[in-house]
Amino acid sequence: MSEERTPLWEVFIRARQGLAHRHVGSVHAADATLALQAARDVYTRRGEGLSIWVVPSAAITASDPADRDELFEPTASKIYRHPTFYDIPDDVGHM
Amino acid sequence: MYTQGLVSIEGAGGAEEERFQARVDAEERIEPNDRMPEAYRRTLLRQISQHAHSEIVGMLPEGNWITRAPSLKRKAALLAKVQDEGGHGLYLYAAAETLGSSREEMVDALLEGRAKYSSIFNYPTRTWADIGAIGWLVDGAAIMNQIPLCRCSYGPYARAMIRICREESFHQRQGYEIMLTLCRGTEAQKAMAQDALDRWWWPCLMMFGPPDGESQHSDASARWKIKRFSNDGLRQKFIDATVPQAHYLGLAVPDPELRFDEASGHWHSGPIDWEEFRRVLAGGGVCNRDRLEARRRAHEEGAWVREAALAYAARQRRVAA
Amino acid sequence: MSATIPVAETPLVRFLLGRADDALILGHRLSEWTGHAPILEEELALANIGLDLIGQARALYAFAAEAEGAGHDEDDYAYLRDEGQFRNLLIAERPRGDFADTMVRQALYAIYAEMFWQAASQSTQRELAGFAAKAAKEMAYHVRHAGTWVVRLGDGTAESHARAQAALDRIAPYLDEMFDAEDPSLAGIVPDVPALRPGWDGAVRALLEEAKLSLPDVPFPQRGGRAGRHGETLGHLLATFQHLHRSHPGATW
Numbered sequence: 001m002s003e004e005r006t007p008l009w010e011v012f013i014r015a016r017q018g019l020a021h022r023h024v025g026s027v028h029a030a031d032a033t034l035a036l037q038a039a040r041d042v043y044t045r046r047g048e049g050l051s052i053w054v055v056p057s058a059a060i061t062a063s064d065p066a067d068r069d070e071l072f073e074p075t076a077s078k079i080y081r082h083p084t085f086y087d088i089p090d091d092v093g094h095m
Numbered sequence: 096m097y098t099q100g101l102v103s104i105e106g107a108g109g110a111e112e113e114r115f116q117a118r119v120d121a122e123e124r125i126e127p128n129d130r131m132p133e134a135y136r137r138t139l140l141r142q143i144s145q146h147a148h149s150e151i152v153g154m155l156p157e158g159n160w161i162t163r164a165p166s167l168k169r170k171a172a173l174l175a176k177v178q179d180e181g182g183h184g185l186y187l188y189a190a191a192e193t194l195g196s197s198r199e200e201m202v203d204a205l206l207e208g209r210a211k212y213s214s215i216f217n218y219p220t221r222t223w224a225d226i227g228a229i230g231w232l233v234d235g236a237a238i239m240n241q242i243p244l245c246r247c248s249y250g251p252y253a254r255a256m257i258r259i260c261r262e263e264s265f266h267q268r269q270g271y272e273i274m275l276t277l278c279r280g281t282e283a284q285k286a287m288a289q290d291a292l293d294r295w296w297w298p299c300l301m302m303f304g305p306p307d308g309e310s311q312h313s314d315a316s317a318r319w320k321i322k323r324f325s326n327d328g329l330r331q332k333f334i335d336a337t338v339p340q341a342h343y344l345g346l347a348v349p350d351p352e353l354r355f356d357e358a359s360g361h362w363h364s365g366p367i368d369w370e371e372f373r374r375v376l377a378g379g380g381v382c383n384r385d386r387l388e389a390r391r392r393a394h395e396e397g398a399w400v401r402e403a404a405l406a407y408a409a410r411q412r413r414v415a416a
Numbered sequence: 417m418s419a420t421i422p423v424a425e426t427p428l429v430r431f432l433l434g435r436a437d438d439a440l441i442l443g444h445r446l447s448e449w450t451g452h453a454p455i456l457e458e459e460l461a462l463a464n465i466g467l468d469l470i471g472q473a474r475a476l477y478a479f480a481a482e483a484e485g486a487g488h489d490e491d492d493y494a495y496l497r498d499e500g501q502f503r504n505l506l507i508a509e510r511p512r513g514d515f516a517d518t519m520v521r522q523a524l525y526a527i528y529a530e531m532f533w534q535a536a537s538q539s540t541q542r543e544l545a546g547f548a549a550k551a552a553k554e555m556a557y558h559v560r561h562a563g564t565w566v567v568r569l570g571d572g573t574a575e576s577h578a579r580a581q582a583a584l585d586r587i588a589p590y591l592d593e594m595f596d597a598e599d600p601s602l603a604g605i606v607p608d609v610p611a612l613r614p615g616w617d618g619a620v621r622a623l624l625e626e627a628k629l630s631l632p633d634v635p636f637p638q639r640g641g642r643a644g645r646h647g648e649t650l651g652h653l654l655a656t657f658q659h660l661h662r663s664h665p666g667a668t669w
Contacts, residue, residue, distance in 0.1 A: 003398065004405055005199050006455075008192065025258075026189045027457055028198060030404035031411060033564055038457035041464050041561075042182055046262070065129045151456070158451040162444065165661040165669040166491045167477075170447070171470050177450050178463035185456050198456075223660055223669075273669075281667050389451065397454020399579065400515045403572025404455075410571075 008057040009035040011042075013049035021053050029054075119320050124250040127193040135319050136194050139249050142321065143191040144201045149213035150184035151205075152386050156220045157229060165223060172269050173226060179266070183259045190251040206391050214372065215302050217380030224277055224284075224291035230270015232292075232299040232337065238263060239333050240303065248320040271340065278344045285345075292341065293349045300364070301372045303330040331361055338362045418665040421488060421496045427599035429484045430503060431606055433493060434642050436476030437504035440494060441650070442525065443469030444657060448512045458515075461561060465522065468554040475547050495661040499651050500644040507590035509641070509650040516569050516576070516583040523562035524587065527619050528594050528612065530555035535607030544605065563623050570627025577628065584624075585632050593639035 006028040012021035024043050029035035035054040043049065063071060079085050088095055112132055118125070125131055154177050161177060164170035188198045204210035215233055220226065241263070244256040277288040304326040307313065316322035324332075341348050352365030375383070423429065446466035453459040477490035507525055512518060533555055536548035569580040595613045598606045624631060640646070661669070 003199060003401065005197055006401060006405065008189075025186055025255075026192075027185070028455075029457065030401075030568070031408035034404060034457075034568075037461065037561055037564060040557075041461040042185060042457060045178075045182070045460070045464065062128060065126070154451040154459070161447045161450050162656050163660050165495075165664075165667075167440075167470060167474050167494055169669055171467060171474075174447050174450065174463055174467055174470070178460055178467075181456060181459040181463070185460070188456070276668060279668075281664060283664060284667055393452040393454065396452075397515065399573065399575050400454035400458075400569070403576030404568050406576075407568040407572045 006030055007035075009039070009054040010057050010060065011035075011039040012053040012055070013039075013043055014051035015049055017050060021051065024048070026057060027054070116318070119248045119318075122246075122248075122320075124253065125248050126250045134315065135321075138316060138319070139252065139321060140191055140194045140196055142316075143187055143194070143252055143255075144196065144204070145211050145213075147184045147187035147191060147201065148205045148210055149216065150180045150187060152212045152216045152390065154180050154184075155386055155389055156216055156218070156382070157226060159220045160223060160226050163223070164226075169226075169273070176230070176266055176269060179262050182262070183255075186255040186258055187252075190249075190255040193251045202394065206387065206394055208387065211376075213302065214375045214380065215298050216386060217375050217383045218294070218298055219381045221294075222287050222291060224274070224287040225295070227270050227273030227277060227288065228291035228295040230266050230268075231274050231340070232270070232295050233302070234263060234266040234270060235337060236299045236302045236333050238267060239329050239336075243323040243329075244321075246320075246323065252321075274344055274346075278346065288344065289346050292346050296349050297367060297371070298375075300330055300334070300367055301369075303327070303333065305369065305372070334362050334364055418496055418662045420498050420501070421492050423488070423493070423497065423501060424484055424486055426483065427601050428605065429480050430642075431598050431602055432476050432480035432483060434503035434505075436473045436480060436493065437502050438508045438525075438529075439469040439476065440473035441502070441504045441653065442508040442522075443467070443473060444653060445508070445510075445512050446518070446522075449518070454515050462518075465558050465561065468558070472547075472551050472554070479544065479547070491661065495658045499646055499654055502644060502646065502650060502654070503642050504650075505590070505593050506638055506641040506647060507587060507594065509646060509653060510587060510590060511649050513583065513586070514579060515565075516579040517586065519562050519565040519569060520580060520583040521587050522558060523566045523623060524591060524620060525594075526555050526558035526562055527623070528616050530559050531612045531615055531619075532607060532609070535612065539606065540604045566623060566629070567627045570624070570629040580627065581629055584629055588632050588634050589636060589638045592634070592637035593641060596639060596642065 007030065008026055008028055009032075010026050011024050013024045014021045027035055027038040027042055029038050032054060036052060039052045039054050044052070075081075111130070115125075115130070115132060115135070125135075157173060157177050157180075161170065161173050164173050188201060191201060192198060201210065205212065220229070238260065241256055241260055245253055245260055247253045247256065274288050274291075277284040307325045307327045313322060313325065317325075338348055338353065350365045352363065354363050355361075356363045374380075378384075423433070425433070443466045446462050446469065449462045449466075450459070453462055473494070474490050477493045480493060481488050481490070507521060510517070510521060513521075530552055533548040533552035537545050537552060539545040539548060566580065569576040571577070595610050595616075597608070597610050620631070638647075
């Protein structure tokens, strides 16, 4: 019974102008045109979007969770990148 | 959703399992490529795919009345509701796919009778009132089961459930409004509503699963924060919420032992016929055979469409290359 | 059983009922797919299209009710008219068939309906013009969706091509009726329907060319839907659609 698999696409939707596209889910479709239409029919039934991107799931390169420490932990010590690191007297006012 | 190289931590020793459990205990969400115990992955895959199958099979009993809905308003609402169920099945298949199965594999498992779906959909929808009863009771019970799943430890499942719960908020109201209209209508309509409640009440209580002591998967699921409340606890919550709604409709709940227990503040209900539950689960419901047949037919009759789309896409790729 | 209602059909009422019936009957045909579509994503798409059409029908029945002024509502028109009072085009009532029948019919009708509602958005009747502008947008998506599928079926596999061509052959006799003129007294309110034909021909030719399909010669075009002369399938559709409503006279749902 096993048949050829229909590719998976990730769906990104811009909810309104001024916002970035956000990942909302995925659809199966044989090609990009069908994927875009499926995304419209599945993910914008309640006025959720004004713009859609579909991306073949296979095209996504993801970081490995096992690399989390080496990729993301070193930034934790770079506290000088945050505004609260610097002492400015209250008298100066908002900065 | 993407999945690459699922990493199982089975056999990696107790320490890693402990670390996994600590993350779950800390309410950290587990995401697709994270290392996870194989049993956790299998449990989730089984539960999410069963949930997806239930949504898809669940389109059939209500679909049975779309062509006969008694007003255009009801027809549109029912079509939109059943469409939502298809969408929910789709979100759930996608969540399950992040665990390393394909939709095709899951669908095959359903069609070959290897996968389960909610037994409630093996009952027939005999009258229009069944559409009201399903929305009110079946969706009501489903929502009670599903709201805790929005906080499930597995991220993709939790996110799918959030979307589903948000969309489903109209389903139960739609059903209750149908019941209310029938109960305020003619004698025949009211009788139809009572008959539907009589037939759906007990199967709905069974939807929460076997009594806590007999449930197979409960312990591990609770530990992994896949399941956050016990079957009996959710069932009681449903009864407490639903009995007053039935009374508001002027309908009698078909349970001679039903009484409000002042001391506990809960409705006490009579024993559930678990023999019926097991029989329907095993294939003895009125519609088990028809439901699977309908799904198989749709799948088989649709094969040429899927093949055509893939063949066209392959040719376009070759032309572009 | 609820009795059939008499409708006082002025040309305007008749026109509105015709367009409403097109949308209702076609929407009903699409709703027959629920739970049985070949692809899960298409379940949702077919329901969206069906819901658009049922919505159009409801709006048009409301216009008809106002024009008739007899106190009828959308459900009276939908549920309490007999087959001979239905004014839909024959193309709308043809059976659901397979996915090729559904998509080919949908594309040919939607191309027509988009043009029709686009033209009707210039109607001298403001409410109708407003509705038409909205309906034209809905139909534009139906054209896109069904057209996408017609191309993939026509130019997919040998089987899908054969099915799509067979679907086209089956529906071809029902196309001419779409272009029959409306009552001349409605000029200005209703677009010049025959004038839509060249544009439709061009769009359909382009689509079928891309889909590697060809319109057959039609020696005997079928018409009569607008006059209430239907084929054998509408009666069955209405028997299903109306039976519950009619079984409870005067009931509210």
